[in-house]
Amino acid sequence: MAQHKILIIDDDAELRETVSILLEREQFQPLQAADGSTGFDKALSLKPNLLLVDLRLPGMSGIEVCKQLRANRVTTPIIVLSAIEDEVDKVLLLEIGADDYVVKPFGTRELLARIRAVLRRSSDPEALVSRFGDVEVNTERRIITRNNKEVKVTPAEYNLLLFFMQNSDRVLTRDLILNSVWGYEFYPNTRTVDAHVVRLRQKFEQDPVIPRHILTVHGVGYRFLP
Amino acid sequence: MAQHKILIIDDDAELRETVSILLEREQFQPLQAADGSTGFDKALSLKPNLLLVDLRLPGMSGIEVCKQLRANRVTTPIIVLSAIEDEVDKVLLLEIGADDYVVKPFGTRELLARIRAVLRRSSDPEALVSRFGDVEVNTERRIITRNNKEVKVTPAEYNLLLFFMQNSDRVLTRDLILNSVWGYEFYPNTRTVDAHVVRLRQKFEQDPVIPRHILTVHGVGYRFLP
DNA sequence: GGTGCATTTACAACAAATTTACAAGTTCAC
DNA sequence: GTGAACTTGTAAATTTGTTGTAAATGCACC
Numbered sequence: 001m002a003q004h005k006i007l008i009i010d011d012d013a014e015l016r017e018t019v020s021i022l023l024e025r026e027q028f029q030p031l032q033a034a035d036g037s038t039g040f041d042k043a044l045s046l047k048p049n050l051l052l053v054d055l056r057l058p059g060m061s062g063i064e065v066c067k068q069l070r071a072n073r074v075t076t077p078i079i080v081l082s083a084i085e086d087e088v089d090k091v092l093l094l095e096i097g098a099d100d101y102v103v104k105p106f107g108t109r110e111l112l113a114r115i116r117a118v119l120r121r122s123s124d125p126e127a128l129v130s131r132f133g134d135v136e137v138n139t140e141r142r143i144i145t146r147n148n149k150e151v152k153v154t155p156a157e158y159n160l161l162l163f164f165m166q167n168s169d170r171v172l173t174r175d176l177i178l179n180s181v182w183g184y185e186f187y188p189n190t191r192t193v194d195a196h197v198v199r200l201r202q203k204f205e206q207d208p209v210i211p212r213h214i215l216t217v218h219g220v221g222y223r224f225l226p
Numbered sequence: 227m228a229q230h231k232i233l234i235i236d237d238d239a240e241l242r243e244t245v246s247i248l249l250e251r252e253q254f255q256p257l258q259a260a261d262g263s264t265g266f267d268k269a270l271s272l273k274p275n276l277l278l279v280d281l282r283l284p285g286m287s288g289i290e291v292c293k294q295l296r297a298n299r300v301t302t303p304i305i306v307l308s309a310i311e312d313e314v315d316k317v318l319l320l321e322i323g324a325d326d327y328v329v330k331p332f333g334t335r336e337l338l339a340r341i342r343a344v345l346r347r348s349s350d351p352e353a354l355v356s357r358f359g360d361v362e363v364n365t366e367r368r369i370i371t372r373n374n375k376e377v378k379v380t381p382a383e384y385n386l387l388l389f390f391m392q393n394s395d396r397v398l399t400r401d402l403i404l405n406s407v408w409g410y411e412f413y414p415n416t417r418t419v420d421a422h423v424v425r426l427r428q429k430f431e432q433d434p435v436i437p438r439h440i441l442t443v444h445g446v447g448y449r450f451l452p
Numbered sequence: 453g454g455t456g457c458a459t460t461t462a463c464a465a466c467a468a469a470t471t472t473a474c475a476a477g478t479t480c481a482c
Numbered sequence: 483g484t485g486a487a488c489t490t491g492t493a494a495a496t497t498t499g500t501t502g503t504a505a506a507t508g509c510a511c512c
Contacts, residue, residue: 026347109301112347113325154486166339171368179252180338191472192488198474209473216472217368218496219381380497417461418499424463435462442461444507 004119007031007048009039009065010081011058015104019052022108028115036060043069043076050119051078053098066096077118081106130165132213132226135204137165151203156181160196161204164214164224173221197222230345233257233274235265235291236307237284241330245278248334254341262286269295269302276345277304279324292322303348305340307332356391358439358452361430363391370430377429382407386422387430390440390450399447423448 006028008016013034020030031046033039036057043051043065051069055062066078080101099118102111130137136145142158144151153161163181164172174190182188197216201208215223232254234242239260246256257272259265262283269277269291277295281288292304306319306327319327325344328337354366362371368384370377379387389407390398400416408414423442427434441449 109348110323113323116326117319156487163339167342170366176252183334188488189490191490194472195474195488198472201473219471220368223367382498414499415501417501420461421463421499424461427462445460 003027003029004050005029005031005046005048006050006052006115007033007039007042007046008052009033009036009043009057009062010052010054011035012054019111022112023115026112036062036065040065040068043074044072048076050115051076052081052115053078054081056083063096066098070096079114079118132165132168133204133206137161146204153203156196157200157203160193161200164200164222165226168224168226171217171220171223177221193222229253229255230276231255231257231272231274232276232278232341233259233265233268233272234278235259235262235269235283235288236278236280237261237282238280245337248338249341252338262288262291266291266294269300270298274302276341276348277302278307278341279304280307282309289322292324296323303344305344358391358394359430359432363388372430379429382422383426383429386419387426390426390448391452394450394452397443397446397449403447419448 006023008019008030010016011034016032016034020032023030031042031048033042037060039051039053039057040060042048053062053065057065060068062080066080069076069078077099078096080096080098081104082101083104100114102114130139134147135151136148138144139162144153144158144161159181160177163177174193177193178187178190197214198208201211201214205211205213213225215225217223232249234245234256236242237260242258242260246258249256257268257274259268263286265277265279265283266286268274279288279291283291286294288306292306295302295304303325304323306322306324307330308327309330325348326340328340354364356363356365360373361377362374364370365388370379370384370387385407386403389403400419403419404413404416423440424434427437427440431437431439439451441451443449
């Protein structure tokens with residue numbers, strides 16, 4: 001899955017750092033801004049996929065940042081970070097075009113859940129594109145390109161590749177793959193998986209003989225590395 | 227890896243049964259509840275690792291179940307099952323602390339993918355990693371690293387090492403090891419164990435001649451020290 | 453303590469068995 | 483018919499059990 005850029009606009013350096021580390025661990029790309037106007041600039045220039053905005057900011061307030069962005073037709077989803085004593089005004093949030101809010105201090109699980117939810121519902125077409133190596137998968141168009149040239153894949157190949165990408169870095173047994181990709185009613189031979197893997201490698205590996213993405217785990221199954 | 231318990235709270239008995247069979251097949255342990263209040267009780271008493279909650283439930287609604295659980299500081303991840311006509315209100319989902327949602331009718335693949343994704347997110351990734359000395363075993367990736375460099379192991383070596391780690395500090399006879407790691411039917415020579423121990427030592431002991439982790443108990447068997 | 457002897461274990465090399473890669477063939481559905 | 487998908491034969495790669503031998507250990511006895 002393509003890495004999402006998330007811009008944190010908050011004057012609390014410690015919070016920015018904590019959240020950044022968290023986001024990085026979850027495969028997001030954190031960006032930071034310490035005050036409203038740099039936040040506004042970076043939101044325009046770096047084109048993040050999501051904004052985390054503190055309402056109380058020195059100088060240009062978070063409210064102002066959001067309003068200005070929306071006035072500039074920036075539709076990037078926004079999650080507002082508000083202090084508990086602020087008594088969040090939901091009408092205000094709507095006005096400034098926020099998508100959600102989290103009350104500080106917040107738990108990491110909560111923040112991540114909200115980030116994921118917002119990203120999912122924001123119909124950012126980038127969210128529907130995943131990459132690995134020189135391969136790009138557009139799930140909306142159901143098209144796979146390699147070096148910007150379309151590569152034709154059969155439905156089975158497409159499903160298998162997507163399953164690999166959705167479960168990257170995990171060892172996947174042939175049985176698990178069959179269950180997940182083919183469904184549990186229908187049971188082709190486990191060697192069928194091998195056959196499809198061969199074809200995927202031929203289409204997407206630089207050197208199919210030395211695969212770098214679809215690895216075999218001898219005696220167990222396969223493992224996909226982006 | 228401990229089996230994940232998944233509690234299905236839904237009034238549709240057929241759906242519960244179908245999903246249960248599916249989950250069992252995938253090595254999960256399904257639990258069921260037909261209405262909101264039993265669901266709530268079981269969520270507390272059985273301590274499942276994941277909840278599948280239908281929003282429309284007789285009596286106590288799914289929404290209410292989630293809210294009450296969160297109010298009771300239950301952080302078990304929740305996947306909401308919603309009927310297509312419900313027009314999922316995503317803000318509501320966030321409010322009740324849901325981690326994801328699936329629209330009925332759903333495909334088995336989709337449901338499983340989401341279950342796995344949520345479990346992966348909520349589980350402490352460190353929990354899947356064990357260590358001894360400078361060696362790190364990641365059971366999810368099925369990869370062993372030493373000083374952060376991957377060390378390739380064969381299935382037999384991997385199984386044997388894991389058995390040692392799971393039974394550390396105990397004296398293990400060769401017969402016990404054969405039974406546990408190889409199984410009851412198949413009986414290779416007891417010296418086979420020695421051969422594999424030699425290979426493990428060569429890969430993971432600082433000085434294979436003076437092993438500090440896989441110790442031999444002369445005349446009896448082996449003992450593993452982390 | 454030291455010595456000699458019987459066991460037990462370590463290790464390397466090898467052959468057998470298993471597993472995977474790949475290609476070609478067959479079946480099935482549209 | 484055409485293309486996709488499953489099956490299957492076979493070669494190649496990998497793993498694994500076995501075994502011969504050297505080294506280590508335990509032990510009885512001096």
